[in-house]
Amino acid sequence: MTSAASEQTVGEVSEGAILRRILDRLGPSAALVGPGDDAAVLSAPDGRVVATTDTLVHGPDFRLAWSTPFDLGWKAAAVNLSDIAAMGARPTALLVALAMPDDTRLSVVDGVAEGLRAACATLAPGCAVEGGDLTVSDTLTIAVTALGSLDGRAPVLRSGARAGDVVAVAGELGAAGRGLALLFGRFRDAAGTPLPVDDATLSPAEAADLAAQLRPRPPIALGVVAADAGATALMDVSDGLVLDATRMAAASGVTIAFAGGLDEAALSGGEDHALLATFPAGAALPEGFRAIGAVVARGPHAVTIDGRPHGGRDGWDPYRDWDAGRG
Amino acid sequence: MTSAASEQTVGEVSEGAILRRILDRLGPSAALVGPGDDAAVLSAPDGRVVATTDTLVHGPDFRLAWSTPFDLGWKAAAVNLSDIAAMGARPTALLVALAMPDDTRLSVVDGVAEGLRAACATLAPGCAVEGGDLTVSDTLTIAVTALGSLDGRAPVLRSGARAGDVVAVAGELGAAGRGLALLFGRFRDAAGTPLPVDDATLSPAEAADLAAQLRPRPPIALGVVAADAGATALMDVSDGLVLDATRMAAASGVTIAFAGGLDEAALSGGEDHALLATFPAGAALPEGFRAIGAVVARGPHAVTIDGRPHGGRDGWDPYRDWDAGRG
Numbered sequence: 001m002t003s004a005a006s007e008q009t010v011g012e013v014s015e016g017a018i019l020r021r022i023l024d025r026l027g028p029s030a031a032l033v034g035p036g037d038d039a040a041v042l043s044a045p046d047g048r049v050v051a052t053t054d055t056l057v058h059g060p061d062f063r064l065a066w067s068t069p070f071d072l073g074w075k076a077a078a079v080n081l082s083d084i085a086a087m088g089a090r091p092t093a094l095l096v097a098l099a100m101p102d103d104t105r106l107s108v109v110d111g112v113a114e115g116l117r118a119a120c121a122t123l124a125p126g127c128a129v130e131g132g133d134l135t136v137s138d139t140l141t142i143a144v145t146a147l148g149s150l151d152g153r154a155p156v157l158r159s160g161a162r163a164g165d166v167v168a169v170a171g172e173l174g175a176a177g178r179g180l181a182l183l184f185g186r187f188r189d190a191a192g193t194p195l196p197v198d199d200a201t202l203s204p205a206e207a208a209d210l211a212a213q214l215r216p217r218p219p220i221a222l223g224v225v226a227a228d229a230g231a232t233a234l235m236d237v238s239d240g241l242v243l244d245a246t247r248m249a250a251a252s253g254v255t256i257a258f259a260g261g262l263d264e265a266a267l268s269g270g271e272d273h274a275l276l277a278t279f280p281a282g283a284a285l286p287e288g289f290r291a292i293g294a295v296v297a298r299g300p301h302a303v304t305i306d307g308r309p310h311g312g313r314d315g316w317d318p319y320r321d322w323d324a325g326r327g
Numbered sequence: 328m329t330s331a332a333s334e335q336t337v338g339e340v341s342e343g344a345i346l347r348r349i350l351d352r353l354g355p356s357a358a359l360v361g362p363g364d365d366a367a368v369l370s371a372p373d374g375r376v377v378a379t380t381d382t383l384v385h386g387p388d389f390r391l392a393w394s395t396p397f398d399l400g401w402k403a404a405a406v407n408l409s410d411i412a413a414m415g416a417r418p419t420a421l422l423v424a425l426a427m428p429d430d431t432r433l434s435v436v437d438g439v440a441e442g443l444r445a446a447c448a449t450l451a452p453g454c455a456v457e458g459g460d461l462t463v464s465d466t467l468t469i470a471v472t473a474l475g476s477l478d479g480r481a482p483v484l485r486s487g488a489r490a491g492d493v494v495a496v497a498g499e500l501g502a503a504g505r506g507l508a509l510l511f512g513r514f515r516d517a518a519g520t521p522l523p524v525d526d527a528t529l530s531p532a533e534a535a536d537l538a539a540q541l542r543p544r545p546p547i548a549l550g551v552v553a554a555d556a557g558a559t560a561l562m563d564v565s566d567g568l569v570l571d572a573t574r575m576a577a578a579s580g581v582t583i584a585f586a587g588g589l590d591e592a593a594l595s596g597g598e599d600h601a602l603l604a605t606f607p608a609g610a611a612l613p614e615g616f617r618a619i620g621a622v623v624a625r626g627p628h629a630v631t632i633d634g635r636p637h638g639g640r641d642g643w644d645p646y647r648d649w650d651a652g653r654g
Contacts, residue, residue: 032375033482036578038413038563039379039475041482044371048359051457052366053422053472057464086365095380097424097470102651130378133470137384138653143424143460143470145380148366155360155368236365251363324429326465 006110011102015134018109022098022132025113027121031093031130040131042093042147050148050155052083058140059326065194066183069108071214073115076142078216079238081124082273084148085223086236088156091124095145099137112142123220153227156234156277161252165232165278167293168285171219172212173241173262177269179213182206194327218273222288226277229286233278240268242303242310244276249302252278258293260306267310333437338429342461345436349425349459352440354448358420358457367458369420369474377475377482379410385467386653392521393510396435398541400442403469405543406565408451409600411475412550413563415483418454421447422472426464439469450547480554483561483604488579492559492605494620495612498546499539500568500589504596506540509533521654545600549615553604556613560605567595569630569637571603576629585620587633594637 010018023035033041042049056062056076067075077094084091096116100109113129120127127146161167187195202210218236226234233252237244245256258267278295279285301309337345350362360368369376383389383403394402404421411418423443427436440456447454454473488494514522529537545563553561560579564571572583585594605622606612628636 033414033484037482037484037486038410038561039377039416039473041414041477042376042378044374044376047371047374049369049371049376049474050366051369051420051422051472051474053424053458053460053470055424055426055460055462055470057426057462057468059465060463083365087360087368089366093378095378095472097380097382097472099382099384099466099468099470131380133380133382135382135384136387137466137468138386139426139464139466139468141384141426141464141466141468141470143380143382143426143468145378145422145424145472146366147376147378150368155364157360157364159364234365 006105006107008106009102010100010104010106010109018134021106021109022113025110025117026129027117029130030126030128034130040093042130045149046152048150050084050087050089050150051145052080053143053145054080054083055141055143063194063327065196065327066187067214069111070115072142073112074119074215076144077116077119078123078218079273080144080146081127081220082218082236084146085218085220086234086275087148088153088223088227088231088234089148089150090224091127091146091148091220093127093130093147094120096129096132097143098132099135099141101138101140102136104140123217156227156231158233158235158248158251161233161248161254161278161295163254163295163297164281165295166281166285166291167256167258167295168277168279168289168291169274170222170288171272171274173272173274174265174269175209175212176216176271177265179209182209183213192325213271216271216273219275219288222275225286225288226275229279230283231277231279235276237272237274237276240270242267246302248276253298255296255299255301256293256303257296258303258305262292262305267305333432333434335433336429337427337431337433337436345461348433348436349440352437352444353456354444356457357453357455361457367420369457372476373479375477377411377414377416377477378472379407380470380472381407381410382468382470390521390654392523392654393514394541396438397442399469400439401446401542403471404443404446405450405545406600407471407473408454408547409545409563411473412545412547413561413602414475415480415550415554415558415561416475416477417551418451418473418475418547420454420457420474423456423459424470425459426462426468428465428467429463431467450544483554483558485560485562485575485578488560488575488581488605488622490581490622490624491608492622493608493618494583494585494622495604495606495616495618496601497549497615498599498601500599500601501592501596502536502539503543503598504592506536507598509536519652540598543598543600546602546615549602552613552615553602556606557610558604558606562603564599564601564603567597569594573629575603580625582623582626582628583620583630584623585630585632589619589632594632
C-alpha cells in the first residue's frame with residue numbers, strides 16, 4: 001500500500017477494499033473458521049466460552065488529538081482482554097465492529113488494525129481478531145467482543161470474597177487517571193479543545209502516566225495465575241478502585257477494608273485495568289500481586305480505607321461525567 | 328417503573344440504573360454465568376463456538392421516525408441470529424453494546440431491551456442477551472455479537488458449492504428492500520426528512536414489506552435444517568441476492584446460475600436475511616427451501632440470471648450508498 005492510498009478516505013473506496021486492508025494487518029487466524037464467512041468458528045476446548053464486550057466511542061472515550069489510531073486499536077483490545085482475564089480465563093479471540101465517518105482516512109483504519117494486532121500479540125499471545133463488522137457512522141466507534149477459555153478452571157467471580165480473605169491487586173493503580181488529568185490539564189487550548197501532546201515537555205513519570213492512559217498494559221496473564229493460586233474473587237478495576245471494590249463487596253456480601261497508603265489517584269482514578277483479587281488468608285500471593293487490604297464482615301460501609309469510608313469521588317460514570325467534548 | 332420514569336433521559340440517571348432497567352426486561356439467563364460479572368460464561372457443548380458481530384447505526388441503518396425502539400432491538404438481534412444460522416448453527420447468546428446520546432429517553436432503552444428479548448424468544452428460543460456494555464455517544468449505536476453452537480455438526484461455509492449442486496433459498500427475497508423504498512418514497516417530506524408512517528395508508532402487501540424491513544423474521548431454525556440436509560454451502564443474504572451470491576461463487580470457485588423469474592427487488596433489494604444454500608443435485612430440498620438455480624463450472628461471470636449477467640445495481644454498500652441523512 002502506498003502512503004497516497006492511506007490518505008484516501010473510507011468513503012472513496014468500497015467496503016471490500018477497507019476490509020482487505022484490515023485483514024492484511026491482522027496477522028494469521030488461529031480459528032477453526034476465521035474471517036471471511038458469515039461467522040467465525042472458534043475452539044472452546046473445555047466446552048465453555050467466556051464472552052465480554054466493551055466499546056470505545058469518540059468523545060467520551062478518546063480524542064483524536066491525543067490518541068493515535070494505533071493507540072485506539074491497542075486500547076480497544078486491551079480493555080476487553082482485561083475483562084476476560086478478570087474471570088480467570090485466557091483470551092482466545094476478538095470480534096471488532098468498527099463504525100467510521102466516511103471522511104475517515106484509510107491510514108486510521110490501518111492504525112486501528114495494527115494496534116489491535118499488537119495488543120493481542122503483546123498482552124495475550126495466541127489471541128487474534130477473528131471477525132468483525134464495518135459500518136459508516138457520524139461517530140467513530142470501536143466495539144470489541146472478547147472471547148476466552150477457562151481451560152477446565154472454575155470462573156473466578158466477583159461474589160466469592162469471604163471475611164478473612166486477603167485483598168490484593170496486580171497492575172498499576174492511578175497512572176491512567178493521572179495521564180488523563182495531564183491531558184485535560186496541559187494539552188487543551190483556552191476553549192478546551194484538545195491539543196497534540198508535545199512529548200518533549202513530559203517528565204519520565206508523566207510519559208509513563210500518559211502511556212498508561214493511551215496504551216494500557218493490563219496484566220492479562222495474571223488472571224489465570226490468580227485462578228490457579230486459589231483466588232476467591234477477581235475483577236477488572238476499570239472505573240476506579242473504590243467504585244469497583246464496592247461492586248465486589250456488594251456481590252460478595254462483605255466489606256473490603258483497604259489499608260492506608262493508597263493515594264486519591266489510586267482510589268478513584270479510573271481506567272487502571274488492574275486486577276483486584278481476594279485470596280484465602282495465609283495463601284502465598286502469586287508473583288505480580290501485592291496485598292492492599294482485607295475482607296471483613298459486612299459493616300456499615302461496603303469499602304473502607306484505613307478504617308474510614310472514602311470521602312472522595314468514587315469513579316467514572318459516562319452519563320454523569322462526559323463533558324460532551326470530542327476533538 | 329412508572330411512565331414518568333420512562334420519560335427521563337439516560338443523562339439524568341446513573342449507568343447502574345439504566346443497566347437495571349435493561350436486565351429487568353431481558354428475561355432469564357441461560358448462561359453458566361450471566362450478566363453482572365466482568366464477562367459471561369456460556370456453554371459450548373461440542374467444544375466450539377460460532378461468533379459474529381453486526382451493528383445498527385442511527386442514520387445509515389435506521390431512522391427514529393420509522394423504527395420504534397422495539398423494532399431496533401428486534402432487528403439488531405435478528406440480523407445477528409441470521410449470521411449464526413448461516414453457518415448451520417443454533418444461536419445460544421447475544422452480547423449487546425449500546426451507545427446512546429445522553430438525551431435518549433429511558434423508554435427507548437426499555438423498547439430496545441424488549442425488542443432484543445422478543446426476537447430471541449420468537450426466532451431462536453433458548454438464546455438470550457447474556458452480556459453487554461453501555462456507553463454515551465453522539466450517535467445511537469447498537470452493536471450486537473451473537474454466539475452459537477454447531478452441536479457436533481461441521482460448519483457450512485460459503486466455499487463449499489460445487490458444480491451440479493442445486494441453488495436454493497429460504498425466506499423472503501425483495502420484501503425488505505421494497506419496504507425501504509416505500510419509506511424513502513412515501514414517508515419523507517419535501518426536504519427528505521423522515522415522517523412517521525401512517526399505517527392506515529398501507530395496503531396489506533405494503534404493510535408486509537414494511538414489516539420485513541423493520542422487524543425482519545429470518546428463517547433462523549432453517550440453518551440447522553439445511554446443515555442436516557447436507558447443504559454444501561450456506562450464507563445469509565443481507566446485501567442483495569446477486570452481491571451475496573457473487574461472494575459465494577468467488578469463495579467456491581464456481582458460477583451461480585439463477586433461473587429466470589426473480590424480479591429486480593429479489594435480485595438486489597438487500598436486507599432480506601434469507602438463507603442462500605446449495606445442495607447436492609438430486610437431494611430432496613428440506614421444507615422451507617425452494618430451488619432458484621444451479622451451480623455450474625466457473626464461467627466469465629460469477630453470477631448469471633437466466634443465462635445472462637446481472638445488469639442492475641448489485642446491492643448495498645454503506646460507504647457508497649448512505650446519503651448522510653438521519654432523522
